[in-house]
Each structure stands twice: as structure tokens, then as C-alpha cells.
Amino acid sequence: MSNQQTVAELGEFGLISAIQTRLANSNHQKVSVGIGDDSAVVSAAGSQVVACVDVLTQGVHFRLDWSSANDIGRKAAAANLADIFAMGATPTALLVGIAIPDVTPVSWVLELADGLAQEASRVDVQVVGGDVVKSESIAISVTALGELSGRKPILRSGAKAGDAIALAGKLGYSAAGYLMLSRGFRSPRVLVNAHRAPEPAYELAATALKATSMIDVSDGLLSDLSHLASASKVQFHIDSATLPIPEDLTAAASAFNGNALDWVLNGGEDHAFVATFSNPLEVPAGWTLIGSVTAGEPGVFVDNQLTRATGWDHFLK
Amino acid sequence: MSNQQTVAELGEFGLISAIQTRLANSNHQKVSVGIGDDSAVVSAAGSQVVACVDVLTQGVHFRLDWSSANDIGRKAAAANLADIFAMGATPTALLVGIAIPDVTPVSWVLELADGLAQEASRVDVQVVGGDVVKSESIAISVTALGELSGRKPILRSGAKAGDAIALAGKLGYSAAGYLMLSRGFRSPRVLVNAHRAPEPAYELAATALKATSMIDVSDGLLSDLSHLASASKVQFHIDSATLPIPEDLTAAASAFNGNALDWVLNGGEDHAFVATFSNPLEVPAGWTLIGSVTAGEPGVFVDNQLTRATGWDHFLK
CATH class of the missing domain: 3.90.650.10 (PurM-like C-terminal domain)
Structure with missing residues (x-):
């Protein structure tokens, strides 16, 4: 992977733009404001939102020699979407925080984004926001949001x-x-x-x-x-x-x-x-x-x- | 700090329980389900939720020799709460993903939780959920939620x-x-x-x-x-x-x-x-x-x- 462009070469804003392009979808009825503003704005029918966070880290939840970036994206999304369904709720959106070393190939990050989007599309939701930062080791934090449409949560x-x-x-x-x-x-x-x-x-x-x-x-x-x-x-x-x-x-x-x-x-x-x-x-x-x-x-x-x-x-x- | 209990000694569930006790507050009118279930359930008046994620990493956003765990918690919360206000929204809750080495003192994590809660209390919200995982270096991912009560977001x-x-x-x-x-x-x-x-x-x-x-x-x-x-x-x-x-x-x-x-x-x-x-x-x-x-x-x-x-x-x- 040595001849691939790294995130250090592309820069944060270039990387976010590339991820945004990769995740860009048709307008989604649940999303009022997606990637690109200070926050996302998403449907929460019934005036309650269901929310959870899971963090996956290198060497603990995944190994780079065992799993592709796509696998890791799908796994991170799945763990969170399952938590929304376990409340009796319907997922509405994902947000993702990506902490990566600056030698990470851009292609790895884009494949990760693909994996997140792929799993999200299984339940018809999208990645609506997030953050990309530099770190010593990889950590992927996914937030899933869901709505109850007036139902009571299942506790x-x-x-x-x-x-x-x-x-x-x-x-x-x-x-x-x-x-x-x-x-x-x-x-x-x-x-x-x-x-x-x-x-x-x-x-x-x-x-x-x-x-x-x-x-x-x-x-x-x-x-x-x-x-x-x-x-x-x-x-x-x-x-x-x-x-x-x-x-x-x-x-x-x-x-x-x-x-x-x-x-x-x-x-x-x-x-x-x-x-x-x-x-x-x-x-x-x-x-x-x-x-x-x-x-x-x-x-x-x-x-x-x-x-x-x-x-x-x-x-x- | 060598004689302090580490998170490896306490274990994940013990740590979560200690954090939960530290964050336990009186019932908050915006929170239907807080820490302790698969997801949190929070008010989203107007049936829209505003959400954002920021990740802070060791050596990039903070240095352990410059900042206390309390400082880092307050900084992580502030960065996200500011993003909610920047949408013209009112914050309702925080969730936090904590990735830490297993030699981290339990007291450090509890001080981090205190810092998060302290900043959150400035705008009358609480930490309602999250995840704690092992990693090689520290990453703190904070998700802030907000509500618009029928107003349009400021873009x-x-x-x-x-x-x-x-x-x-x-x-x-x-x-x-x-x-x-x-x-x-x-x-x-x-x-x-x-x-x-x-x-x-x-x-x-x-x-x-x-x-x-x-x-x-x-x-x-x-x-x-x-x-x-x-x-x-x-x-x-x-x-x-x-x-x-x-x-x-x-x-x-x-x-x-x-x-x-x-x-x-x-x-x-x-x-x-x-x-x-x-x-x-x-x-x-x-x-x-x-x-x-x-x-x-x-x-x-x-x-x-x-x-x-x-x-x-x-x-x-």
C-alpha cells in the first residue's frame, strides 16, 4: 500500500470531502441536514430520539490482517443498529467518528465509509455526519439514532x-x-x-x-x-x-x-x-x-x- | 499513579458501573432512558433531532501532561455542545465513547466523566449513554444531541x-x-x-x-x-x-x-x-x-x- 495516497497527503478537509462524495446519496426523507454543517438534523417521529454509541478499536474489535476496511465499517454499523432495534425503535441515521494514524491510506478510509453505508442501507438509513481526526491507533466510533413514532421503548x-x-x-x-x-x-x-x-x-x-x-x-x-x-x-x-x-x-x-x-x-x-x-x-x-x-x-x-x-x-x- | 487501581483490574462492567454511579443524577425531564440500556431515549421536541460527533485524541487534542482528565472531559463536551448551539438548537444530552489503554487508572476515567458532566451541567444536560473499550491510545468520542422545538435549523x-x-x-x-x-x-x-x-x-x-x-x-x-x-x-x-x-x-x-x-x-x-x-x-x-x-x-x-x-x-x- 506504500504507493497509495495517505490521509496526511490529502489533508483533513480533502478527506472529509472525499468521504462526503462517497456517502452522497439521493435525498433521504429522514434527513433534513446531512454531512457538511455543524450538526445533522434527522427525523425523530414522536418527539423522542433513541441514541447509542459503540467504539471499535484496532487489535480489540478488529485486526487489519483479518478484516478489510469494508468489514470493519459494516461491523461498526451493525453493532449500533442492533442496539437501536433492541429498544423496539427504528433506526434513522448514523454518525461516525474516525480516529486514524496519518499514514493511513485514503482508500482504506473510503472503504470504511463504504462499509458503513452498505450496512446502513440494509435498514434504509444513511451516514449523516461525523468527525475525522488523527490518532496513534485506529478507533471507529459509531453513533446510531432511531425513532419510536410514539411507541414505548422496549427496556x-x-x-x-x-x-x-x-x-x-x-x-x-x-x-x-x-x-x-x-x-x-x-x-x-x-x-x-x-x-x-x-x-x-x-x-x-x-x-x-x-x-x-x-x-x-x-x-x-x-x-x-x-x-x-x-x-x-x-x-x-x-x-x-x-x-x-x-x-x-x-x-x-x-x-x-x-x-x-x-x-x-x-x-x-x-x-x-x-x-x-x-x-x-x-x-x-x-x-x-x-x-x-x-x-x-x-x-x-x-x-x-x-x-x-x-x-x-x-x-x- | 502506580498504586492506583487500573481499568484492567476493575474490569469493563465494574468501570461502567462506577461511571454510571458518578454520573447518576436526579431524573432529568429530557431523559426517558439513560445509562444502562441498549440505547438512551431523549426528548426531541418538534420531532427532529440535532446530532453531532467530535473525537478528541491523545497527543492531538490534548496532552496528559498539560491537561487533567477533568479538563479533557470539559473540552470534549464543549466542542460538541457548541456544534448544537451553532445550529440554533438546544442541547438535550451527551453520549460518550471512551477508548483507553488497560493501564489507565480508574480515577482518571472517573475524573473524565466528572468533566463531561460538569460542562454538560452548564447547559442543563446529562451524559445518557456511551461505551468504554480498550485501545492502544486514548480517544474520547462525544455525541451531542439537541432539539429544535419546531424551529428551523440555522445552517x-x-x-x-x-x-x-x-x-x-x-x-x-x-x-x-x-x-x-x-x-x-x-x-x-x-x-x-x-x-x-x-x-x-x-x-x-x-x-x-x-x-x-x-x-x-x-x-x-x-x-x-x-x-x-x-x-x-x-x-x-x-x-x-x-x-x-x-x-x-x-x-x-x-x-x-x-x-x-x-x-x-x-x-x-x-x-x-x-x-x-x-x-x-x-x-x-x-x-x-x-x-x-x-x-x-x-x-x-x-x-x-x-x-x-x-x-x-x-x-x-
Whole structure:
């Protein structure tokens, strides 16, 4: 990449202009003011805005030798869009803060912008603003905005004893893909690609409007269920026999001496959705029933055994 | 700081919990859902949200030997809040993404949170969400949200020939303070502190509701006026005799062989506000008239001389 133009050669304003051109789209009905002013102005139907921020850093959330800039852009957008859907909201826009060393090729930044725009277009939103700054290592901060159109947000704290627990989307794929990559393999593609850029089941999350609580699985199923259990002050009981463990995972587990159930229970970054419903008949099509909520000291049980989540913690070693 | 607890020792969830406790405030009328769920939910009166992101990085926007964590938090919040006011909007909330090495003392992160909360409280808003991740170097990403309550946003593109140009807030202080610090001095305090954490004239910005265009001066007066001129397709004419050059600056310039006018014209990071008004009588109290807008090829003129901005570019050397 040594003969490529770097961001130091192009300069900040040239870079912003190039990104802006790359992201320029037809007018979007949700966007009043996009890139190019001091702030963006976006629809917030119902006079409430839903907002979240995730930061992805080099060496922690991605490795440049494992993931393309496009992958990283898609992953950063997906992590945030999933958080908007997990509130029962509809995404309206993304903003992005890009911190990069000045030797970064301009083409890398533009591919990152492409990846962000590509994932955003899966849910019909755009990148409406952001910031590009110099730093020693790469950090990508994405802000997602969403609207509720008068609906109430679906919180972590709404699960009640008697609720059914249901799951939408893949689990364990990112963890399995990480193991493949860390052993030097670039396949199976379905696992490796899931680690590079997850594909959250947005359309299923959007059908869960009757959920009493919801979360997206970013740290690991048990870890994120424990957040629901704590916030709702109830017990989550999972029946492991109901958990989907696809052939993709069992085959990889047997080839790599891995544990497919462990990937499903503790693997993060797939951004599946888990939700509770007061009536099993309200669980939407495409969701899988995996257990039920009971009263009691908050905790997560698998097959009646109290579990201790081993999901991802950024700082504990 | 070697005997202090590090974020690696406390862990991500412990750190988030400590930050949450530190930021916990009484219920805020603008906040429906604050820290602790997948996303925050905040008021957006008029069904539009104003949003912006700024990233501050170690060695570029701050140095740990020059600025306390509190300074950095206040600076990060101020840069973003100024962008909300520059749209003619009222801020409603902040979100923060913190990327830090795992050897960072917990106390440093909590002081950063205090700084963010302190600046936010100047305009009666709170930190409602965010993310904390591990990285090689420090990056602080702040997202500010605002509401328009049915008003139209004040854009960069609204200046018209015949408009008056006016300024609110200090200019040149941060640039002068930077020079003091880079020469190894810790005084004059008024300049050094202005570089560590600017104090934008929020309350004056909030009076500019009749402005035809507005921007906050983050890169330098000439640089930011050139953004207004380009977006509005007009010429900005500044009369240098009208620019406020306080004794603080002239004294420092004479002691340090600096140029006070250059600091005022090209110094960034003070987050003063510049706006245009269709009638000089509409310029609010506390604002200073500094020139006028004419038709013609877009550009910025000082005393009838076309200028070339030398404001800050993150990547050009």
C-alpha cells in the first residue's frame, strides 16, 4: 500500500470531502441536514430520539490482517443498529467518528465509509455526519439514532415471571470464526465472515414490538441474559435442547476441538436478539422459544443449573 | 499513579458501573432512558433531532501532561455542545465513547466523566449513554444531541449579501495558551486554561435565533468563515479594527513574541460563535459586529484583502 495516497497527503478537509462524495446519496426523507454543517438534523417521529454509541478499536474489535476496511465499517454499523432495534425503535441515521494514524491510506478510509453505508442501507438509513481526526491507533466510533413514532421503548427491565424467552438470529458464529482466524485459517467462510462483519436479524427484531424486554447479544448470550435478569429482577431459565446449534458450528467444533454449545452460550459479537414475551403465542414467526422467566433471585439458569457468564469483558484478563 | 487501581483490574462492567454511579443524577425531564440500556431515549421536541460527533485524541487534542482528565472531559463536551448551539438548537444530552489503554487508572476515567458532566451541567444536560473499550491510545468520542422545538435549523448556507457579521465569545485564547504550554509555561492561567478547556458563550449563542447562518469557531475564525462563505456562496468582509483583542492577548503576544491578531484570526478551539444577521439591529446584545456580507466569488476578506485561512488541519503538515 506504500504507493497509495495517505490521509496526511490529502489533508483533513480533502478527506472529509472525499468521504462526503462517497456517502452522497439521493435525498433521504429522514434527513433534513446531512454531512457538511455543524450538526445533522434527522427525523425523530414522536418527539423522542433513541441514541447509542459503540467504539471499535484496532487489535480489540478488529485486526487489519483479518478484516478489510469494508468489514470493519459494516461491523461498526451493525453493532449500533442492533442496539437501536433492541429498544423496539427504528433506526434513522448514523454518525461516525474516525480516529486514524496519518499514514493511513485514503482508500482504506473510503472503504470504511463504504462499509458503513452498505450496512446502513440494509435498514434504509444513511451516514449523516461525523468527525475525522488523527490518532496513534485506529478507533471507529459509531453513533446510531432511531425513532419510536410514539411507541414505548422496549427496556431491559420489562421481563416478568411467566414470560417466554425467545431468540432471533445466529449465535456462536463470530466466536467460531474468531477461533478459525486465530489458528491461521480463512475458512469456513460462513464463520470467518460472521466474525469479520455480523449480520444481525434486523427484520426479525422489528417484529418484536410486543416484547416485554429485549437486548442484542453483543457480549454473549449468558452475559446479556444476565443483564436482562438483573434489570428485570427475575430468573431466566434456558433449555439448552432448544438452542439452535447449526451444522456450521458442530462441524467446526469437531474439526477444531471446540465446543459448539459454549460458542452459542458465551460467544459475543453476533448481535442476535433475545426478548421476552408475556405470552408464547406472541412470539413472532422466525423467533425460537428457548426458555421461560420465573420469579426469584436474579440469575440465568441453563437446564436448571445456575450459570456464570464468561462473555467478553474488555479489560479483565 | 502506580498504586492506583487500573481499568484492567476493575474490569469493563465494574468501570461502567462506577461511571454510571458518578454520573447518576436526579431524573432529568429530557431523559426517558439513560445509562444502562441498549440505547438512551431523549426528548426531541418538534420531532427532529440535532446530532453531532467530535473525537478528541491523545497527543492531538490534548496532552496528559498539560491537561487533567477533568479538563479533557470539559473540552470534549464543549466542542460538541457548541456544534448544537451553532445550529440554533438546544442541547438535550451527551453520549460518550471512551477508548483507553488497560493501564489507565480508574480515577482518571472517573475524573473524565466528572468533566463531561460538569460542562454538560452548564447547559442543563446529562451524559445518557456511551461505551468504554480498550485501545492502544486514548480517544474520547462525544455525541451531542439537541432539539429544535419546531424551529428551523440555522445552517452554514443561509448568509446573504447585505447581512451583518457578528461574533460572540473569546477568540485566540486557546492558541495563545497552547503557545505558553508548548514553551513550558503554566501561565497566564486565563490563556492556559482556555486551551485546556474552552468556555463557549452558550448563552449568547442561544440568543441568535434570528441569525441567517451560524458556525462555531473550532478551526480558526478565517477557516470557519470560509466554510460559511463557501456554503452560502457569498463574500465575508471583516474589519480587523472591530475584532476584540483583549489585553490578555496583547500582553502575552508582547511577552512571547507572538501575534495577537493572528491568534484571533487563525487560532482554533475557542468555540466562539460567528453568525450573520439580515439586519444589524437584530444582532443580539453581547455580540460584536465585525463585518458584512457581499455578493461575489466566495471568499473571506480582512480589511479588503482576500485571505487564505491557516487554521488547523488534522493531517496536513
